[in-house]
Amino acid sequence: MTNKPRVALVSGFWGQNIGNAFFNVGGKKILQEIFPEHDVDYIQDQPGYRTFHNQSKGNPKKDIGLLKYLDVKYIVLQGPMLTVNFRNLWEDTFKHLKRRGVKIILLSAAMFKHNQAEVQANREFLKQYPPEILCTRDKQTYDAFKDCCEKSYNGIDSAFFVTNAYEPFVLDIKPYITLNFDRFPEPDIHLNNPNSSTFDYSFEALNYKWSLKIPKIQNWFSKKGKWQAYIGHLLDIRKLPEQIGEYLVIRPEHRFNPHITWKVYKHPNAIASDEPFTYFTVYANTTLTLSDRVHACVATLAYGKPAMLFTPSPRSYLFDRLGLTDIRKKPVLLNKDYLEEEKKKQLEFLKHAVASR
Structure with missing residues (x-):
């Protein structure tokens, strides 16, 4: 005692x-x-x-x-x-x-x-x-x-402040990007598409021109609510890629409980845990994070990697506090010295x- x-x-x-x-x-x-x-x-x-x-x-x-x-x-x-x-x-x-x-x-x-x-x-x-x-x-x-x-x-x-509290493991793995979409659907991602004006998002990152399209049906269910979002995920019959360009894709899930296994492991290279340190390791070693989870982006940025956020949640105002207002439009980096x-x-x-x- x-x-x-x-x-x-x-x-x-x-x-x-x-x-x-x-x-x-x-x-x-x-x-x-x-x-x-x-x-x-x-x-x-x-x-x-x-x-x-x-x-x-x-x-x-x-x-x-x-x-x-x-x-x-x-x-x-x-x-x-x-x-x-x-x-x-x-x-x-x-x-x-x-x-x-x-x-x-x-x-x-x-x-x-x-x-x-x-x-x-x-x-x-x-x-x-x-x-x-x-x-x-x-x-x-x-x-x-x-x-x-x-x-x-x-x-x-x-x-x-997680970087002051935990040193992630180093991963012996090829360069990867992290796509974390729990509630909203993962976008369809195209690299160097000449018709980028027809997509929902377009930006340059990692030496590619990225063009992203949000699936309309799945997105409609996601906007209705948490449980309705699972209907949208159930109706999602896409075969999402294991790799985009030269990068492996890793897909964390932030909701471990209730553990809806078919949703967590529906697409390749999924990972989920009921403790945070596994996620810190994933985000610290990533090359880029695209996510609808505020704290997936926070952890990624804290460990010095770029992130982009896909959610209308006003809880994302915490990024504005650090001048990261563009995080909803394109990947951003957080200046380490400023942080x-x-x-x-x-x-x-x-x-x-x-x-x-």
């Missing part, structure tokens, strides 16, 4: 979205930097966050509510938590923790849909239960809630905020 003061980092639900693990791992490294004399450990998130649970009803009624009993100095929440249902899931816990003097930190915080309903609901809640520190991952969230906390910072996503400077400034703010408590 440790005698150090403890910091609880709320985490989990990795299986239903492994991207959660990316900012959990990066977040733990941040906290270990700013709390060197503390013991920082993971603890499972509220049960109401599981997929397809009606969050407006709060957590399951017979759940014990373990988080409110934690005997810690700090509890840290991360990610796009600021939904319209944030109060429903957290008010009872915040009430108990505040009563016992536990300090609450919102790290890499963001809204989910980035709409006015979320702004209104969460401003009221955070005014009533102000966190000790608020560090956001996009400017929109920062602007909406910066005055709800005395110590606020327009920060970056914690997943950009390191942003990470350094964020750590300095957090260390100062903790020291001045």
Whole structure:
């Protein structure tokens, strides 16, 4: 048993979205930097966050509510938590923790849909239960809630710190690109096509002219919802290539649970895992990532490789915070020196905020 003061980092639900693990791992490294004399450990998130649970009803009624009993100095929440249902899931816990003097930190915080309903609901809640520190991952969230906390910072996503936390394995494999499309369909990809104007995307990368076409039927189902997207994948009878140009194709799946095997392994060179380190290795060794998953692109960029994002999700505002506004149009690279400077400034703010408590 440790005698150090403890910091609880709320985490989990990795299986239903492994991207959660990316900012959990990066977040733990941040906290270990700013709390060197503390013991920082993971603890499972509220049960109401599981997929397809009606969050407006709060957590399951017979759940014990373990988080409110934690005997810690700090509890840290991360990610796009600021939904319209944030109060429903957290008010009872915040009430108990505040009563016992536990300090609450919102790290890499963001809204989910980035709409006015979320702004209104969460401003009221955070005014009533102000966190000790608020560090956001996009400017929109920062602007909406910066005055709800005395110590606020327009920060970056914690997943950009994974390079400080984990050194991936080197792969003895031919050069490859990573195509990670969980919900939306993988585009049809053509290289050096002279009729590129007829495609949905066109850009130059890796010494090729890329032309991409989004399958209409599959895309229609994907836009309808998560479960409807599986219908679109089921109807997808394409034989997707094992190689594009000179590059092997590797296809990660970010949703391990529920493990819909036929979907995960429908196309060649698939890979899925219920832990994040396998994915860090894949993205760190890739030549290029094309993905509809925000954190597939974050990890790729953090490890110094180019990435392009294919999703309308406003949660992608975290890229705008680092000037990567073109990531939805073409592959982009993140300047390593710029990233390191942003990470350094964020750590300095957090260390100062903790020291001045």
